[in-house]
Amino acid sequence: MTEPRRGAHASRVPVPALGETLLITLQGELHDSMAEQLQQDITRRIAHSPVTGVVIDISGVDIVDSFLGRVLAEIASSARLMAARTVLAGMRPAVAITLVELGLTLPGLDTVLDVERALDRLGHGLSTDPPHPRRAHHADLL
Amino acid sequence: MQTSSDTGTIRLPIGSDVDLAWVRQQVRQVAAELGFGLVQQTKLVTAVSELARNTLIHGGGGQVEMTALYRGPARGLRLAFTDSGPGIRDIDQAMTDGYTTGSGLGMGLSGAKRLVQEFSIDSSPGQGTTITVAAWATGLPHPRAEAG
16 A cells, blocks of 8 residues: 655545545645545545545644645535535644634634544444444544 | 854755645755744744745746754744746735635735744746745744843
């Protein structure tokens, strides 16, 4: 499994699904083109499968600048137009502080502290699938 | 008051989004070495990302020069982003929150200015643009104060 960070032109951010939820993990350095590709991949997945929720885990993201902020807001907006709800999980404290100072408060984005809470928020974390292990570990899905 | 020397100047090209990622990584590494805390690093790298993207998108590419600053006990980093693009016609307007000529949110320049301690723009139509910023590792007195 290739690590989507550093140096070489990493290809795409994977868009794995857990039931009706897309579970996307962003990590390290995200090139602009990868972010835009991700936006397209997510909307395509929503259109072609019964997706009702999108979780974007940004706990591994060092910075969110206005470009990435715009892409995240647009992902949420386009997902909403396609009847799917987006939750942003795990923003680092330093990133939150910086975003406020940058003037980017992302009012349209639903945020939670971690992926587990994101799944709870979307209502299809553990309830739809009783025999599922106690904690849905996103890393296992990649 | 002046910086002691320019010995540590690093010049990096800005010609693609891959370069942007590389510039961010280099700045973070140098800032960490100079003693910037995590929040300070994050602010500086975010400002750098905005400015480098400005150089790429609006300036048609260019370069950034990164220089470590030593003033007494204070440690800082100066970054000069240079392009030979069309220049900025109205700097005041370009510095306004929400003003954009591109596809962004218009927070790039004004937001970046809030994330650093020193900020200046040198630009005129047809002459390209140089934006110079500096940030200081805190925990130490700011350079504007008298050395203790």
